[in-house]
Amino acid sequence: MHVGPPRRGRAVNDAAPARASSLIVEKYGGTSLADMERIRAVARNIAESAKAGHRMIVVVSAMSGETNRLLELAREAADAPSERESDVLLATGEQVSIALVTMALHALGVEARSHTGAQFRILTDQAHGSARIVEIRSERVQRDLQRGVVAVVAGFQGVDGDDNITTLGRGGSDTTAVAVAAALNADECRIYTDVAGVHTADPRVVPEARRLDRLTFEEMLELSGAGAKVLQIRAVEFAGKYNVPLRVLSSFAPGPGTLITNEDPKMEQPLISGITYSRDEAKVTIRGVPDKPGVAHQLLGPVSEARVNVDMIVQNVGADGLTDLTFTVSSGDLERSKKILAPIVAGIKGAELTGGGGLAKVSVVGVGMRSHAGIATAMFKTLFEKGINIQMISTSEIKISVTIDMEYTELAVRALHKAFGLEEAA
Amino acid sequence: MHVGPPRRGRAVNDAAPARASSLIVEKYGGTSLADMERIRAVARNIAESAKAGHRMIVVVSAMSGETNRLLELAREAADAPSERESDVLLATGEQVSIALVTMALHALGVEARSHTGAQFRILTDQAHGSARIVEIRSERVQRDLQRGVVAVVAGFQGVDGDDNITTLGRGGSDTTAVAVAAALNADECRIYTDVAGVHTADPRVVPEARRLDRLTFEEMLELSGAGAKVLQIRAVEFAGKYNVPLRVLSSFAPGPGTLITNEDPKMEQPLISGITYSRDEAKVTIRGVPDKPGVAHQLLGPVSEARVNVDMIVQNVGADGLTDLTFTVSSGDLERSKKILAPIVAGIKGAELTGGGGLAKVSVVGVGMRSHAGIATAMFKTLFEKGINIQMISTSEIKISVTIDMEYTELAVRALHKAFGLEEAA
Numbered sequence: 001m002h003v004g005p006p007r008r009g010r011a012v013n014d015a016a017p018a019r020a021s022s023l024i025v026e027k028y029g030g031t032s033l034a035d036m037e038r039i040r041a042v043a044r045n046i047a048e049s050a051k052a053g054h055r056m057i058v059v060v061s062a063m064s065g066e067t068n069r070l071l072e073l074a075r076e077a078a079d080a081p082s083e084r085e086s087d088v089l090l091a092t093g094e095q096v097s098i099a100l101v102t103m104a105l106h107a108l109g110v111e112a113r114s115h116t117g118a119q120f121r122i123l124t125d126q127a128h129g130s131a132r133i134v135e136i137r138s139e140r141v142q143r144d145l146q147r148g149v150v151a152v153v154a155g156f157q158g159v160d161g162d163d164n165i166t167t168l169g170r171g172g173s174d175t176t177a178v179a180v181a182a183a184l185n186a187d188e189c190r191i192y193t194d195v196a197g198v199h200t201a202d203p204r205v206v207p208e209a210r211r212l213d214r215l216t217f218e219e220m221l222e223l224s225g226a227g228a229k230v231l232q233i234r235a236v237e238f239a240g241k242y243n244v245p246l247r248v249l250s251s252f253a254p255g256p257g258t259l260i261t262n263e264d265p266k267m268e269q270p271l272i273s274g275i276t277y278s279r280d281e282a283k284v285t286i287r288g289v290p291d292k293p294g295v296a297h298q299l300l301g302p303v304s305e306a307r308v309n310v311d312m313i314v315q316n317v318g319a320d321g322l323t324d325l326t327f328t329v330s331s332g333d334l335e336r337s338k339k340i341l342a343p344i345v346a347g348i349k350g351a352e353l354t355g356g357g358g359l360a361k362v363s364v365v366g367v368g369m370r371s372h373a374g375i376a377t378a379m380f381k382t383l384f385e386k387g388i389n390i391q392m393i394s395t396s397e398i399k400i401s402v403t404i405d406m407e408y409t410e411l412a413v414r415a416l417h418k419a420f421g422l423e424e425a426a
Numbered sequence: 427m428h429v430g431p432p433r434r435g436r437a438v439n440d441a442a443p444a445r446a447s448s449l450i451v452e453k454y455g456g457t458s459l460a461d462m463e464r465i466r467a468v469a470r471n472i473a474e475s476a477k478a479g480h481r482m483i484v485v486v487s488a489m490s491g492e493t494n495r496l497l498e499l500a501r502e503a504a505d506a507p508s509e510r511e512s513d514v515l516l517a518t519g520e521q522v523s524i525a526l527v528t529m530a531l532h533a534l535g536v537e538a539r540s541h542t543g544a545q546f547r548i549l550t551d552q553a554h555g556s557a558r559i560v561e562i563r564s565e566r567v568q569r570d571l572q573r574g575v576v577a578v579v580a581g582f583q584g585v586d587g588d589d590n591i592t593t594l595g596r597g598g599s600d601t602t603a604v605a606v607a608a609a610l611n612a613d614e615c616r617i618y619t620d621v622a623g624v625h626t627a628d629p630r631v632v633p634e635a636r637r638l639d640r641l642t643f644e645e646m647l648e649l650s651g652a653g654a655k656v657l658q659i660r661a662v663e664f665a666g667k668y669n670v671p672l673r674v675l676s677s678f679a680p681g682p683g684t685l686i687t688n689e690d691p692k693m694e695q696p697l698i699s700g701i702t703y704s705r706d707e708a709k710v711t712i713r714g715v716p717d718k719p720g721v722a723h724q725l726l727g728p729v730s731e732a733r734v735n736v737d738m739i740v741q742n743v744g745a746d747g748l749t750d751l752t753f754t755v756s757s758g759d760l761e762r763s764k765k766i767l768a769p770i771v772a773g774i775k776g777a778e779l780t781g782g783g784g785l786a787k788v789s790v791v792g793v794g795m796r797s798h799a800g801i802a803t804a805m806f807k808t809l810f811e812k813g814i815n816i817q818m819i820s821t822s823e824i825k826i827s828v829t830i831d832m833e834y835t836e837l838a839v840r841a842l843h844k845a846f847g848l849e850e851a852a
Contacts (some may be wrong), residue, residue, distance in 0.1 A: 036502040073522070076462040077529035085532070088540050089525035092518035096499070099515035103503035106511070114514050118544065119589055163545055 027177035030064035043104035062093025083128035094154035117157035131166035136183035174235035182242035192251035197258035272366035282357035453603035456490035469530035488519025509554035520580035543583035557592035562609035600661035608668035618677035623684035634849035698792035708783035
């Protein structure tokens with residue numbers, strides 16, 4: 001999941017706030033819009049940005065709980081509701097939000113106008129429920145923006161070439177915000193969440209965890225993949241691809257948040273940007289498989305076809321023409337995975353299938369890792385000193401992940417956070 | 427409110443059911459869609475019509491209660507919510523319905539596809555909250571209909587020339603259904619309600635009241651205006667104008683309902699088609715006004731500008747150059763009307779303003795009245811025999827309305843129903 005170099009030149013200035021008359025895209029999720037009081041707070045936040053002179057596009061999700069309520073109606077209507085009609089139903093959630101946020105802005109004296117996905121011409125492919133944005137035809141909105149009218153856009157939804165309503169899948173509002181920011185060449189895309197930004201570790205586990213001022217897209221991708229659920233991974237990819245500066249910040253507390261941009265070679269890189277973890281992992285091991293081309297595919301193909309989300313995959317070359325393959329899945333998928341593999345492994349002479357849960361994945365992420373040796377050594381040493389056994393190791397260019405017994409999760413995260421000096425300001 | 431002759435020739439055949447492969451528009455209101463059980467019942471009803479071989483367009487309202495829930499959200503968001511944004515909000519109600527009804531049809535194995543007002547290209551003017559349909563561009567749906575796919579269309583909503591979402595005002599789904607039927611040259615437009623059809627009188631007041639097999643648009647208009655709340659008056663006007671056969675029937679009980687068409691000169695007309703009433707009327711009288719041109723306008727202009735709904739207006743020519751003007755309003759508007767008129771009447775030397783509530787309007791309606799003398803006499807005689815005092819009289823070509831003390835309402839309706847022999851089959 002490597003993110004290439006910036007496709008368009010763009011000056012990213014971290015220190016200075018966005019210039020007046022900059023184009024800012026702000027995105028508010030369902031928790032920020034849970035009730036009318038919060039919607040009014042969101043409106044006040046938008047009004048402040050608008051009064052600072054920025055041209056503003058606001059992307060909103062459905063009020064929290066609304067999407068689940070609508071899904072429940074769909075389930076009552078039909079055992080297997082049509083995906084096209086589910087999208088028609090779900091899209092009403094964000095349509096309610098755009099109207100209410102726009103009304104709340106009017107009540108503050110801010111000129112604003114709502115746009116459904118169809119009205120904003122967010123054109124997607126035809127994959128109902130998980131559509132991909134193909135094009136955004138935003139001509140109509142430009143005149144509004146020039147006149148200082150805030151555009152309030154429904155996230156998560158679009159229309160295909162035949163004007164059928166589509167949705168981007170859960171969390172798709174982040175993607176809408178980034179796509180809109182890219183299409184309109186916005187100066188910044190601000191994702192408002194319920195956390196103050198991206199941290200060096202989960203603050204619930206490591207009280208000393210420090211908010212990161214900035215990160216690269218690559219680091220954010222690895223952090224997202226490693227369990228930090230701040231941003232949709234698709235949105236980060238998109239932002240990296242189109243070089244849209246992303247800022248993650250809290251809609252409940254003021255603060256600069258975390259700015260995510262392309263790597264700036266002039267910038268002093270910290271070695272490590274954060275420690276992440278995910279719990280409730282399980283592993284499945286197949287031992288004694290003949291080490292021939294196609295083995296991984298033969299074993300993992302049926303598992304992924306059953307929509308089991310496979311995370312780490314580790315294979316060691318064996319000495320006697322046999323190999324062992326281990327992969328991790330979430331605990332909930334363990335039994336299903338074993339059931340799928342049992343007949344396949346039974347057909348391989350001498351092969352043996354084992355598996356078990358109760359694991360955690362702990363990762364060290366940092367773009368600085370690329371040019372500094374010894375991170376892995378430092379990580380393994382720290383865990384050894386705490387008596388934590390490493391079961392699996394997997395690395396990428398800017399991440400090292402290990403699998404350990406779940407009960408050591410907090411201990412490992414805190415020890416690594418301290419070992420890499422993350423509590424001090426970089 | 428005279429409805430002219432049919433604009434297009436069309437054979438209306440009352441006795442025979444609609445031909446197979448006829449195009450039928452069915453409309454279901456909020457009460458018929460109140461919960462998932464009723465939505466499934468509606469789907470079964472539609473499935474039956476579709477299986478009879480008809481091409482089907484179904485127009486649906488929001489689930490009952492939904493529009494009020496959304497209006498409440500709007501009121502919370504802003505003291506005076508923008509009409510444009512209110513329409514964006516309210517339109518979600520019908521959008522939820524089209525998705526759920528379509529899903530329920532799929533569950534019965536019926537091919538169906540939902541259409542929002544925007545998707546069906548129901549083009550309106552820009553009057554948010556009370557838009558008028560300008561055009562319906564239904565090219566897209568024709569292919570579906572030919573293939574036997576049921577089109578499920580959101581009532582009450584459309585888009586203006588700039589693709590802004592508009593709504594037609596409360597009860598607008600009836601209008602959508604009739605407009606769609608007119609635009610697509612449907613063979614019949616069926617309005618499903620919670621009553622079995624149009625009756626000779628309110629069955630709660632007159633247990634012997636009889637369902638009418640058929641009515642003319644003119645009669646239905648007078649019945650609607652006289653308090654029979656079965657159909658939106660705008661929808662009836664529209665149906666008359668475009669000669670769309672309308673059928674009112676129950677979504678809860680089977681039956682042929684009441685067919686409303688243009689008058690058929692070959693058909694034996696019953697003298698009277700029904701007795702209607704409305705309660706809680708009030709009257710305002712201005713006595714001793716100089717009988718000069720412009721008096722009615724001078725007095726009624728400010729009242730109607732204040733959006734008070736004025737119903738009956740009676741003015742007698744006086745003997746001494748003075749005249750008395752009386753009009754009726756709903757009881758709730760009495761005090762406001764008097765407050766508006768007080769300063770105006772104070773400015774007219776010798777004029778006097780009085781008013782009072784506790785009235786009912788009782789009307790006798792029938793297209794046969796036109797060619798038969800003596801209906802008025804029979805009506806007045808019946809009321810006199812029951813000791814009921816008539817306060818005001820107002821007549822149209824096919825209706826006679828009187829204002830009486832409200833406590834005599836039921837007595838008057840029952841006596842008239844009997845006097846005109848409405849309990850017997852015509």
